[in-house]
Amino acid sequence: MNPATATAPGATGTGLAAADRATLIHPTLPAHRTDRTVLVSGTGCRVTDADGREYLDASAVLGVTQVGHGRAELARAAAEQMTRLEYFHTWGTVTNDRAIELATRLAELAPGSLRRTYFTSGGAEGNEIALRMARLYHHRRGEPQRTWILARTMGYHGIGYGSGGVSGFPVYHQGFGPSMPDVHFLTPPHPYRRDLFSGADVTEFCLAELRESIERIGPERIAAMIGEPVMGGIGAVVPPADYWPRVAELLRSYGILLILDEVVTGYGRTGHWFAAEHFGVVPDILVTAKGLTSGYLPHGAVLVADPVADTVTAEQGFPVGFTYTGHPTACAVALANLDIIERENLLANAAAVGAHLRSGLEQLLDLPVVGEVRGLGLMLAVELTADRAARRPLPHGTAEVADALREQAGIILRNNPYALVINPPLVFTRQDADGLVDGLRSVLSRVDPDGHVR
Numbered sequence: 001m002n003p004a005t006a007t008a009p010g011a012t013g014t015g016l017a018a019a020d021r022a023t024l025i026h027p028t029l030p031a032h033r034t035d036r037t038v039l040v041s042g043t044g045c046r047v048t049d050a051d052g053r054e055y056l057d058a059s060a061v062l063g064v065t066q067v068g069h070g071r072a073e074l075a076r077a078a079a080e081q082m083t084r085l086e087y088f089h090t091w092g093t094v095t096n097d098r099a100i101e102l103a104t105r106l107a108e109l110a111p112g113s114l115r116r117t118y119f120t121s122g123g124a125e126g127n128e129i130a131l132r133m134a135r136l137y138h139h140r141r142g143e144p145q146r147t148w149i150l151a152r153t154m155g156y157h158g159i160g161y162g163s164g165g166v167s168g169f170p171v172y173h174q175g176f177g178p179s180m181p182d183v184h185f186l187t188p189p190h191p192y193r194r195d196l197f198s199g200a201d202v203t204e205f206c207l208a209e210l211r212e213s214i215e216r217i218g219p220e221r222i223a224a225m226i227g228e229p230v231m232g233g234i235g236a237v238v239p240p241a242d243y244w245p246r247v248a249e250l251l252r253s254y255g256i257l258l259i260l261d262e263v264v265t266g267y268g269r270t271g272h273w274f275a276a277e278h279f280g281v282v283p284d285i286l287v288t289a290k291g292l293t294s295g296y297l298p299h300g301a302v303l304v305a306d307p308v309a310d311t312v313t314a315e316q317g318f319p320v321g322f323t324y325t326g327h328p329t330a331c332a333v334a335l336a337n338l339d340i341i342e343r344e345n346l347l348a349n350a351a352a353v354g355a356h357l358r359s360g361l362e363q364l365l366d367l368p369v370v371g372e373v374r375g376l377g378l379m380l381a382v383e384l385t386a387d388r389a390a391r392r393p394l395p396h397g398t399a400e401v402a403d404a405l406r407e408q409a410g411i412i413l414r415n416n417p418y419a420l421v422i423n424p425p426l427v428f429t430r431q432d433a434d435g436l437v438d439g440l441r442s443v444l445s446r447v448d449p450d451g452h453v454r
Helices: 013-023 072-085 097-109 123-140 161-165 202-217 243-253 275-279 306-312 328-343 346-366 399-409 430-444
Strands: 039-043 046-049 054-057 114-120 148-152 183-186 222-227 257-261 285-288 300-305 370-376 379-384 419-422
Touching: 054 430, 072 328, 097 114, 097 300, 097 328, 114 123, 114 306, 123 161, 123 222, 123 257, 123 285, 123 300, 123 306, 148 202, 183 202, 202 222, 202 243, 222 243, 243 257, 243 275, 300 306, 328 346, 346 370, 346 379, 346 430, 379 430, 399 419, 399 430
Parallel strands: 148 183, 148 222, 222 257, 257 285
Antiparallel strands: 039 046, 046 054, 114 300, 285 300, 370 379, 379 419
């Protein structure tokens, strides 16, 4: 079926692209780029553009669509809820049944004492809430001087004032005026970037730096450390196995809260409900979004340990609320989405197909441009390099490679300046994985050391 027939009369890909250029501001898109890929439909792991061309979605859009595109069950869940109670909030003493059901479900899935939930509309909102809760927790315990947040260079936590302030990329700070104060950035546990550690063991280096930073700032002034269990912004960077347990233990010894940003890693992406389980740690606050609804509606959930929740809801209560906090239709879709993940055993599929895909991707290491393959479950990355021995990145980045994969191989994935990021839907099959590897080889075998595709 050509999906262009489902659009307005005369709305070809060319016409829609022209309208897009005239009306939309796209994140990260410079004005000189006039090309557009106009998507109009999707099923499973594939999407189709306005001219009828099909693409393999190897990115789950932004690591979001766990259960794939076009799931009628989720559309029905939304429609049924909308005819019953489309929207209400959870402010004050008002609540709704769907929010209660979802919070109860999440308390059952979450590790440790993460039994309390605060609903948001997405990941950046969730990290804003986590930062506020961390500071308020200490304030109400008589330590208002604990305002500092420890974050990591190349960590990504959103683009709000607080969430952008703790995101460790210059692009989110330059030109926007002063960022949130009292933030200290640490070295990321990125084993491929051995130049960061001066020959030392990655965990030992990071722990020594963390301890020195705490002592220099003053442990009595630090509220929390925030980090992604697996770093997504720089391409599925998995820390050494002992990194998170030792970080959590050190923070606890100083009374510093741990915030894990599982906006990407949550809800099965790594083969576990939450990546915290893989690393054997229980944070004080765990931020989720994306896969909670598979993107069918914007929604997020901040999971809070009992001691923190008890403190921030004491006195006058937690004073921050969003318009859509506890949106019943979003909660209904989330419940249906979690049902699909459980019923179709997608956590096991992420682990099994992820291992199969990684094995296939590792076959690409015979290509000079491929420096490393890494990841966990269906959160993977292929690091590209101009010089494998020196581990030098492509001088012009990976954008041209990503464009060629879309245009020449029909593969949509994300990229950063260093790597191709592969986060497909959790319904990905072995056949999908094999097709992805073949498509990658067809393009990567033609990439020169400057990053140009021949």
